[in-house]
Amino acid sequence: xxxxxxxxxxxxxxxxxQAAAAxxxxxxxxxxxSSVHAEGRAARRLVExxxxxVAALVGAEPGNVFFxxxxxxxxxxxxxxxxxxxxxxxxxxxxxxxxxxxxxxxxGGRFPGDxxxxxxxxxxxxxxxxxxxxxxxxxxxxxxxxxxxxxxxGVVQPVAEAAAIAHGAGGLIHVDAVQGPGRIACDIxxxxxxxxxxxxxxxxxxxxVGALVRRADAIHFPEPLxxxxxxxxxxxxxxxxxxxxxxxxxxxxxxxxxxxAEAERMRMLRDSLEAGLRAxxxxxxxxxxxxxxxxxxxxxxxxxxxxxxxxIAFDLEGIALSxxxxxxxxxxxxxxxxxxxxVSPALVRGxxxxxxxxxxxxxxxxxxxxxxxxxxxxxxxxxSIAA
Ligand code: PLP
Numbered sequence: 001x002x003x004x005x006x007x008x009x010x011x012x013x014x015x016x017x018q019a020a021a022a023x024x025x026x027x028x029x030x031x032x033x034s035s036v037h038a039e040g041r042a043a044r045r046l047v048e049x050x051x052x053x054v055a056a057l058v059g060a061e062p063g064n065v066f067f068x069x070x071x072x073x074x075x076x077x078x079x080x081x082x083x084x085x086x087x088x089x090x091x092x093x094x095x096x097x098x099x100x101x102x103x104x105x106x107x108g109g110r111f112p113g114d115x116x117x118x119x120x121x122x123x124x125x126x127x128x129x130x131x132x133x134x135x136x137x138x139x140x141x142x143x144x145x146x147x148x149x150x151x152x153x154g155v156v157q158p159v160a161e162a163a164a165i166a167h168g169a170g171g172l173i174h175v176d177a178v179q180g181p182g183r184i185a186c187d188i189x190x191x192x193x194x195x196x197x198x199x200x201x202x203x204x205x206x207x208x209v210g211a212l213v214r215r216a217d218a219i220h221f222p223e224p225l226x227x228x229x230x231x232x233x234x235x236x237x238x239x240x241x242x243x244x245x246x247x248x249x250x251x252x253x254x255x256x257x258x259x260x261a262e263a264e265r266m267r268m269l270r271d272s273l274e275a276g277l278r279a280x281x282x283x284x285x286x287x288x289x290x291x292x293x294x295x296x297x298x299x300x301x302x303x304x305x306x307x308x309x310x311x312i313a314f315d316l317e318g319i320a321l322s323x324x325x326x327x328x329x330x331x332x333x334x335x336x337x338x339x340x341x342x343v344s345p346a347l348v349r350g351x352x353x354x355x356x357x358x359x360x361x362x363x364x365x366x367x368x369x370x371x372x373x374x375x376x377x378x379x380x381x382x383x384s385i386a387a
Contacts, residue, residue: 002318005364009202009296009357010151010179011322015247016204016358022250023206026243033240034231043242050249054211057203057252058177058196059187064214066235067245071178071199072104074212077225077236078174078195079109079145085172086218092172094139098127098146098157099340105145105176106336110223119144121340125155125288132162136169148177148191149184152324152337152353153288154297156184163192172219178202178210182255182358183263183294188215195219200244204358205251209244258358266356267295269365273354274298276369281376285347287338296356299324299338305350305379313378314352317371321354 006014015023026046031039033047048062055062068074081091095111098119108116117139119132127146136142144166149156159175166173175193180186182203188196199210212235221235228237255262277284277300287299301307307323314321324335338348354368 002316003367004318004320005360005367007319007321007354007356007360007364007368009360010154010294010353010355012201012207013204013357014359015206016251016254018254019200019205019247019251023243023247026246029242029246033242034229043240046246047240047242050245050252053249053253053256054198055213057181057186057256058198058213059189060196060213060215061217063233064217066212066214066232067240067248068210068212068236069241070201070208070210071102071176071197072210073225073236074197074199074210075102075104075145075174075176076109077212077221078197079105079111079143080221080223081111081115081143082221082223083143083172084220084222088141090141092141092143094135094142096132096135096139096142096144096171100125100127100150100153100155100337101145101147102151102176102178105147110225119146123342124291125150125153125337125341126291127157127162129158129161129165133165133169136166136171140170142166142169142171144171144173146173146175148175148180148186149294150288150337151179152335152351153299153341154179154294154355155288156292156294159191159193163194167192179294181252182259183266183296188213200248200251203251203255205248206244209241209248211248262358263295266358266360269360269362270296270298270356272362273356273365273368276365277372280369280373285343287341287343287351296360298354299351300354301347301350301352302376302379303346303350305352307350307352310350310352310375313375314371317367317374319368319371321352324351324353 031043033044051062051065055065095116163173172194174195176197178199196213201207226237
């Protein structure tokens, strides 16, 4: 049997052992956190303990963490004109989105299409702050949504600068930080974010649970996405996903504890992967390399390669990776991220993403490079992985 190496951590990270243990423990908790009896109170304690752990991960108050079914739902909850602050109860009149946001943001949430405006990125993959300032000047009560780090290129966005500009223009800023925790600093106060989205499964928790975090309790959502029993202080109705939330809390605590040592190890391995890639194919393009990137991500292409075919060829060699974004797996679409960076369509078609994680080893890097040597050779001869 071919040994496998998993290089798709930006799509999802394997469960951390601490999260698996917490999950197993929560199996035994029978109560509904809203019930007043002892069983209910025990379940409530588990949820509130997890809320503290998630809050600590991003430097927030536990009371400002609202659990959701994942990053997508947290993004949808955040993107609404109906956000009230203590000083301003009027609806937001504009949504400004960077051109490289995840599709769950690109849809604009609950904003009507004609209120949504794109902010371009520069060729290095960073949002254009001058263009953001210009767009802010044309709006009176804008909401900006800017991701902390891009899921395809790994490029880290200048969020703190963007937040200062947005606040200076009377705006609010939401940050999709799904790819950040455990890899780069992700403190809601230091980032200047008013709202922050995180997702458990990207940091070693289970899939299907996430959170929207607010910086201050002065921010309100009078029209939550899901109404009903008033759970999550009216922000998100429905009996809490106790097991998922407990494991999310445990994964958050473990990720916080392991950072930054875990991230530094990933960076060393990723850098050696890129050095090897360059030695085999000096003409390979590594996207976003001129900017600060996540320590675990490499998105690369060589002319003439077709990403879907390369992904299958890698898979046969025991390497799990993906072509650009994995969210719409099965549906191959050219990357809007690379297109926004001005990359030529020929290269966009060949972009392959390698993302590392806490269990990646040097042997994995060697296996990747051996597979790439083989595929690049076939490619240069015009064989199977050529477009
Ligand atoms: N935002 C970013 C940047 C992502 O990478 C993803 C998932 O790929 C999401 C949001 C969606 O998160 P979830 O899978 O928890 O819905």
